[in-house]
Amino acid sequence: MNNILNTLAVGFCILAIFYIVNKLRNRKLVNEPPLVYYKYPIIGHTWDYCADVDKFLLKCKQEYGEIFSIYVYGSVITVVGKELCYEVFNSRDVSFSAAFEEKVPVARILGLPLDYMSFAAEISKNVFTAQMHLFLEKTQQSLYSGVNEIIGECDEPKIIHDLRQVLFSIVSRPVTTILVGDSLCHDNDLINIFMNFSNELYKLLKVPESLGLIHPWIFQQSLIMRFRFGRCKIKKLQEIVIEKIKPEIEERLRQERKFGNNWKPPVDCIQYLLSQPGVDKENPDYVWISGYLLAITFASMSTTVSSTTNFLLDFASRPEYWDDLLEEQEKFNPNDKLTDLDQISKMEKLDSFLKEALRLTGNVCNLIHRVTGSELKFSNGYQLPRGSNVGIYLKNVHYDDERYGPDPNKFDGYRYLGKESPTSKVSRDFLHFGMGRHACPGRIFAINEIKMLSSILIKKYKITTKSKKRPSNFIISGVSFPNPEPLIFEKRVKA
Numbered sequence: 001m002n003n004i005l006n007t008l009a010v011g012f013c014i015l016a017i018f019y020i021v022n023k024l025r026n027r028k029l030v031n032e033p034p035l036v037y038y039k040y041p042i043i044g045h046t047w048d049y050c051a052d053v054d055k056f057l058l059k060c061k062q063e064y065g066e067i068f069s070i071y072v073y074g075s076v077i078t079v080v081g082k083e084l085c086y087e088v089f090n091s092r093d094v095s096f097s098a099a100f101e102e103k104v105p106v107a108r109i110l111g112l113p114l115d116y117m118s119f120a121a122e123i124s125k126n127v128f129t130a131q132m133h134l135f136l137e138k139t140q141q142s143l144y145s146g147v148n149e150i151i152g153e154c155d156e157p158k159i160i161h162d163l164r165q166v167l168f169s170i171v172s173r174p175v176t177t178i179l180v181g182d183s184l185c186h187d188n189d190l191i192n193i194f195m196n197f198s199n200e201l202y203k204l205l206k207v208p209e210s211l212g213l214i215h216p217w218i219f220q221q222s223l224i225m226r227f228r229f230g231r232c233k234i235k236k237l238q239e240i241v242i243e244k245i246k247p248e249i250e251e252r253l254r255q256e257r258k259f260g261n262n263w264k265p266p267v268d269c270i271q272y273l274l275s276q277p278g279v280d281k282e283n284p285d286y287v288w289i290s291g292y293l294l295a296i297t298f299a300s301m302s303t304t305v306s307s308t309t310n311f312l313l314d315f316a317s318r319p320e321y322w323d324d325l326l327e328e329q330e331k332f333n334p335n336d337k338l339t340d341l342d343q344i345s346k347m348e349k350l351d352s353f354l355k356e357a358l359r360l361t362g363n364v365c366n367l368i369h370r371v372t373g374s375e376l377k378f379s380n381g382y383q384l385p386r387g388s389n390v391g392i393y394l395k396n397v398h399y400d401d402e403r404y405g406p407d408p409n410k411f412d413g414y415r416y417l418g419k420e421s422p423t424s425k426v427s428r429d430f431l432h433f434g435m436g437r438h439a440c441p442g443r444i445f446a447i448n449e450i451k452m453l454s455s456i457l458i459k460k461y462k463i464t465t466k467s468k469k470r471p472s473n474f475i476i477s478g479v480s481f482p483n484p485e486p487l488i489f490e491k492r493v494k495a
């Protein structure tokens, strides 16, 4: 028996080696970026990349220049630095969603089309961003009551050990309102499903890609299995979402039939989905509707929670900014009642501080794109064939001394003040929301939401880190994850 197993294992390894060697040999174009030298087949640069990605990429850049390829977890990734990365963002021959699907297979988990992100982008643009003014008061109230219920008064200092979970519970409420509307927004089952699904998808970003050493497909299947058989069974979740939204949708369709053009439809994602051409209003596809609602939760919640956590870690550890930021909040948001977007855009110090916190999260290499055209041609002559993966060397952009001065690691909360460079502006030197054709379509909503929440927190609490320092974030596979150090919340004593 043991012999058979050993033979099978050896056979499997040989097949894997053949596959990988073949794959490397098949990279055909003549002028491809240099592949960084490595000693061991299969392993390639995986060890160096995981041990200290920052040091490894810096060394590669010094030896190979602006663009080079590395071999990590069984796949070749071309890393592009600050001079050429915008060519990736602007190219029609690459796709962020195709590469992202391999790491977080949302389409396959939810049974959506592989290019689901383009429609998710439309929903984000047309509902979250374009209708932001309509959601402003509701979002503010929802965040305010969330903070009061979940964090509370904190008459005695309260140590929040799982800040991420607390922020998720707060942020999931306003997002649920925009997804499903006023009549369902208080449904705790829906709020919890959206929140947990988004969090479970986020956790996939931390899964080591070791199975990719055998084949990327096996790695992807292992991720999908978690949602078929694990704690967060997608079939069950989707059934509950459908059970909740179905009566609401039936009622809306009844109203529409009864009142025709005189019916004033609510503004939310459900209604946007129902209004799409081709939707069968006699027999709506509830799996499709619930699938898109769930897909939007990932894009809209976990990203916002991570960015807010980074903001709070910086705020809590930099007391020199507290009085100034508080003064600004008291000026532009005296009664915790935001009634127009202009009030938020006037919070320029808060905006600058937030942007600096997001610049310095520590991301090293992320935003992998897949070449989906016949090739990707760079202005320096290098070419990448269809199917190649290209990663953006974010550290090279966000910590660049030519753009950010001699000490780019230094946190300068007012770096952007008076520079007409708000957080929402994507540019070659600020890629937290990507850039170009697929730059995050929900960023304006997200930034307003983070600023509204920060405003409430700054005014209500004195917030400190336990260590009194800014704890460093963790880097896994080039991606930064906020440090889980607890924060201490204490009712602020009014002067």
Ligand code: HEM
Pocket: 089, 096, 097, 117, 118, 120, 121, 122, 124, 128, 296, 299, 300, 301, 303, 304, 307, 367, 431, 432, 433, 434, 435, 436, 437, 438, 439, 440, 441, 442, 443, 445, 446, 447
């Ligand atoms: C602080 C919070 C957020 C961060 C840091 C963030 C970041 C990003 C990044 C880096 C991209 C890829 C951009 C690129 O390829 O150039 C992206 C895409 C996307 N984001 Fe966001 N995002 C946030 C909030 C949101 C929100 C609130 C929504 C929805 C309401 C949203 C919806 C999307 C969608 C649909 C895409 C895909 C766009 C496309 O492929 O065309 N995001 N986001």
